[in-house]
Amino acid sequence: MSTGEPRLLHTMIRVKNLDASVNFYTKLLGMKELRRREVPEGKYTLAFVGYGDEADTSVIELTYNWGQDDGYELGTGFGHLAVGVPDVAATCKELRAVGAKITREPGPVKFGTTVIAFVEDPDGYKIELVQRG
Helix, strand or coil, X not given: CCCCCCEEEEEEEECCCHHXXXXXXXXXXXXXXXXXXXXXXXXXXXXXXXXXXXXXXXXXXXXXXXXXXXXXXXXXXEEEEEEEECCHHHHHHHHHHCCCEEEEEXXXXXXXXXXXXXXXXXXXXXXXXXXXX
């Protein structure tokens, strides 16, 4: 991959009740709620939980899609893995050159400015590439 050390940033899980999920991970498993972001334009709320600062450790991104209170079937709640890279465009170019399938071209996330892209692993699981630094 492009220069710099890649690392796993977070695993995203879709949840039906954000407060119940945050309580589970924080009160029962001892994690901390690190940050929360409401995105009215996209009709979702994100809560990041983990055992340490996002700068140093991988965390869990709990995603509540407004109106999905009935939840998801087990297995359909998995969203993606996120890997931080120094240059998303360069990484996509390198991955494409060796035959990887880029499913979302580099660019800013909807309703935000962070540069991301998505690539699929051989089984079709999505890996989000997040530009860091």
